[in-house]
Amino acid sequence: MCLKRKNTTLIIRVLMTFIISISFMSLSAHAAGYNGPFYNNGDQFVVNSGIKATVTLASEDAAGNQTGEGFPTSSMGTTNLPIDYNRWESTNSKKFSANLVIHNDSGSPQTVNQMIGLSNLSATNGVYINDADKKAVISDAKTLTGKVGTVRIRVGGNLYTFHSSTDDDWNKLESDNWNSGFSIQINTPDGSHGSDLANNDSISLKIPLTVTDPNNKDFTNVTVSQFSYNGDYANPVLQPTFVKDIRNTVANKPYLVTKMLSSDPQHRIYQVLPDDAQSLVPTSTDNPIIFDPFNVGYEKAAANQATIPAFNTGVFYINNRPIFKTVSQFGWSMEYVNNNPTDNVMLPYYTYSRPNNSSDNPTSFIDEQGNPLPLIPNNYASYVSLRKVLDAKNWTIHVGDKFDPSIGFEKWTTKSSTITDFDTAVAHKLQVIQSDSNPVNTNKAGVYPVTFKVPDATFRGSNETQYVSKTVNLTVLTPNSYVLKGSTTGFSLNPAEYYVNVMYRDSANNPHTFTVNNLSAADLDIEDNNGNLNPDQMRPGQVYKVILNNSGKAKVEQAIRNVAGNVTIDSAINDAYFTYVAPAKNTVVASLTGSSNNKNALDPSDYKVTFTGDPTHAAYTPVNGDLQLEDDDGNAVTKPVAGEQYNVALTTAGKNRIATFFDKSVHLIFSGKGVFIKPVPGVTPTPTPSTNDGSSTNGSPSTPIGPATPSKPNSGNNSTTTTTKPSTSVGPNIAVKGEAVYATKKIGLYKNTKFTKANRIAWYPKQKRVNRPMFVVTGYKRAANGALKYKVRDVNHGRKTAGKKGYITASRKYVVPVYYASVPKSKKITVISPKGINTYKSANLTGKAKHYKKGVRLTVKKLVKHNLTTRYQLSNGYYVTANKKLIIQGNY
Structure with a gap:
């Protein structure tokens, strides 16, 4: 069956949820x-x-x-x-x-x-x-x-x-x-x-x-x-x-959230938006679908929702105003009428009906990677199409720095253009709004919300301008501080998506940074708007704060001692969030959490299973036979190696035991994994934070590579801290853990070392140098044929794949380091970044000195290592990044 969206002459393939x-x-x-x-x-x-x-x-x-x-x-x-x-x-x-x-x-x-x-x-x-x-x-x-x-x-x-x-x-x-x-x-x-x-x-x-x-x-x-x-x-x-009466069938089904890629009436294409956008849209319960089996029209059907049955015939409507009210707070808006921005008008509601035949359906859907996506029965009530209007980002400054909202502003897409310049946006009525209860104070460490707000379109039949906004956070830090960062959307918290950025200055006042990212669910708590921890009931679509509990703080403080010694931390703040999405009706999510790094064998009492979607069952402590160790590919491990980290997962027997707690009508989803590290004899287990260079990965976490070993500081303000690369047994010309690489040709990201279509997570097409996809190496694994593969995390910020994890080829024909490792013979480099680059007074890229536009040639004095990155020191003594996406050796 098919549905036609009358008001936009769209035809979509209907879910069997609605039409039989x-x-x-x-x-x-x-x-x-x-x-x-x-x-x-x-x-x-x-x-x-x-x-x-x-x-x-x-x-x-x-x-x-x-x-x-x-x-x-x-x-x-x-x-x-x-x-x-x-x-x-x-x-x-x-x-x-x-x-x-x-x-x-x-x-x-x-x-x-x-x-x-x-x-x-x-x-x-x-x-x-x-x-x-x-x-x-x-x-x-x-x-x-x-x-x-x-x-x-x-x-x-x-x-x-x-x-x-x-x-x-x-x-x-x-x-x-x-x-x-x-x-x-x-x-x-x-x-x-x-x-x-x-x-x-x-x-x-x-x-x-x-x-x-x-x-x-x-x-x-x-x-x-x-x-x-x-x-x-x-x-x-x-x-x-x-x-068929379908009201209960669709009562809790969210709308599939898409954006229009092609408005060609012969073939409209909609791309499904990622979970962070999906989670914003109200469920059918929050914004009821208006059923009209008798074709009486929107006004009568809306006025008689209580008496009109939800039969799967006739037409139905989706009220766009409540959807806009929600998504407009996060930078999104509704699709224009007929996708025509000239009129700057949105539909107040969508109308769906059945066309005479399926050949009347020129609409298709694709996933984030561009693969065809059938609308699976019972997954969604329908679909809505959104536009991204406003982009802004969190930014960080130090105590005493100037409040400059232009740093947080990214772009505003109007009906006629895309504005990226802050002053131009202000001239077009961009507003910057601070919180009344928590205004920005650059003299005090903390996280301060800043809201950007812009005028957008009107709804058809109304002259009232609607506004779109986005709230981001300004983090004000002291020189010695750490901040919890991360964000997830789902039924339960995923600790792998959270990390701690640590900043400190050594005795010579040189700044350093590193990342702690081996957090477990036991280290984190969820806090609602009233300050309640781990609330029993959470509202779908609500954003909650994630904070470090005492276990998490102890882990971070130990990591700081391992790396920085007895440095005094002035401020510790949280800038991490969790968006809750409720399980569907009659669905319970069983989430496994827990960790152990002090026992030689797996102890089930170190872990627990919590249940989301069912308030009647308390947390369950596993027993012998419920759990097993697994490697990253999901293979069972019976003989763990000391010092290696393994996943802890429920066995089939454990899942079957948990299933007996619930009625057979309940759909049970198993989620989450624990962590197990067998201790090394004679060594006290401690966290192993990694180093991270904010200039190359924008503050994203790196996989732990072991405690960083600072070299003896050089004298003067231009000194830097170098980190000895850990040895690797995988061979020469191989990136070490924590190092950044990029793809020079088309490559795929895969779930495991078996590079098949079924295991492919994403394709990365061949790109111009400045746009090449970048990854951080977090480990290694050999395929069945012996070929080495990199285990990586995608650090292409601003792209839909950002944060995804998996395996890529380690072949130098396809993947090379992002940072130069030598000085060019000509001693010349050329700026290739479209936005230009900055030079700095220090090799850790602080103390901005001068900005150079694209095409400018610079003379290099020497190459300086900084953690797992490199810098060029120029003939004038200033430092620039040696990132190949930003500069190129020689004249260009």
Whole structure:
């Protein structure tokens, strides 16, 4: 099935959540029939000065009692008549009856000329008039003849007209084939026969219909029609349809969040946005889908949400205003009408309906890597399309520095251009807003929220300008400080996404940095807006703060002692967050956490399993047989090596044991892993922080490489700290752990060392030098054929793949170090960065001296190592990065 989004002429492939195949009797959910209100203001078909005719379809139970009716909703054209199959089935129904009721409440006698017709009747088609029911119809028709004067009955090509006809005429009618097409016309008076229908008088006619197979939900279309031959013309056609009530099915389903890549009407392409955008959109519960099975229109459907059933037929609507209200706080907005920014107008709601055939569907969806993405049944209620309007980033300064919001501002995409210059953005009404309760104080260490706000589009039908904003954090640090950073979205916290940046100055006042990133779930707590730790109930879409607890602080403080000695830390702050996404209804997430680095064997008591989505079960402590050690590829490890780190995962037996805690109707998802390090004999286990160069990786964490060993400081302000590269047994020309590399040709990132399509996480196409994808090496592993692979983390900040982890080739034909390791013979380098580069007074790239634009040639004095990066010292004594993406050796 397909849905068409009418207001934007989009057609999408529909989820089976919403539409199941429906033909005549395509029903499904409570007893046959809909007993709800009329939506044409309570009126039936007004056909002549107060004469009202109503055509209904009623079901009957096994005893012949009517169990429900379906009401038409308009006086013209074709009308859906939803029949709830579950109700039909639950009452053991086998029959329907088509009913015509005519009532005169005009205040005076009126003429009547009405007809009810049935088509496509046959046992083969699934619904027919059986021979036994013919006698009942004829009996009613005889009674009507005496009351209204004339009854005309057409069967196939034969027309029977009755005034006071003989029994022989009725016998001929009874013997005819009624299922070739059947209609009855009632008119009074007819010449000298009959009289007007008296005021407050009614006449009615019932035509019983038999269902061939009551268990079959897939009948051929049957049409019930009604005509008026005098007064106001009316020609409603009722199409009865077995349907399914789906309100509970979609109640907790979020919308699939996309952005339009191509607006070509022959092939529209939407790309699914990453989880951080997905998590922003309200669920169906927070922003109910408005169902309209009777095609009464948005206003009436919205006003009657409580009474209109959520049948999977007709149309449904998505109210965009609540979605905009949420996403506009994070820099996003709704798609323009017809993707046309010239009008600068957004749709207040989307309308979805079923097109006539699937060839009407030019829309496709792709994932973040560009692969086709089918909309999997039961995953999403529908989709919405967003635009990214405002980009801003967190930034860090030291106590006493100037508050400069231009550093946090990145870009603003208006209807006509993209603004990257801060002053230009301000001239176009960009606002910078500080928190009333926590305004920026550059003289005090802390994290301060700063909000950028811009005017955006209007909603169609309104002249009110809507605003988009994004709040980022300014971190003010003392010279000796550390900050917890990271962000995840999901059912539970992922400790692998959090790390601590440590900054300190040595005795010669030289600044240094390193990263602690071996945190476990036991080191972190979640804090809500009221300061409550690890709240039992979390709101979907809500952003929570992540903080270091006493265990985490102790781990960081020990790491600082290992690297920096007894340096005094002036400030320790948190700049880490967690966005909670609730599991779907009847889904429970079992999350394993815990760590051990002081025991020779796995001890289940060091770990625990918590349950999200079910408040009745407390945390579970595993027992023997529940856990196993695994390597990074998921292979079981029985003989751990001292000093190596392993994942701890639930065994099949452990999962089965946990499953017994829950009812079989619960969908159980297992998440998370623990950490196990077998201690080295005679060595006290301690964290092993890695070094990190903020200029190359923008502050992203590196994998631990062991305690950094500072060299003896040089005299003067231009001294730097170097770190001895750890030895590696993998061979020459191989990047060490923590070193940055980039790809010179097209490569893939894979889940493990088996480089197959099924294991591929992302493709990285060949890029110009300044845009080459960059990675930090975090480990090594050989494939089955012996080929060495790098285990890496993607550090391409601002790209969708940023932060992803996996394996890439280690071949120098494809991957090389990011930083130069030698001085060019010419002693010349050229700036190639489009934004230019800065020179600094110190080799740790602090103390900005001068800015050089792209194309400027500089003279090099020597190469200086700094942690796992390199710098060039220029002939003027200043330092620049030796990053190959920013500069190139020689003249260029």
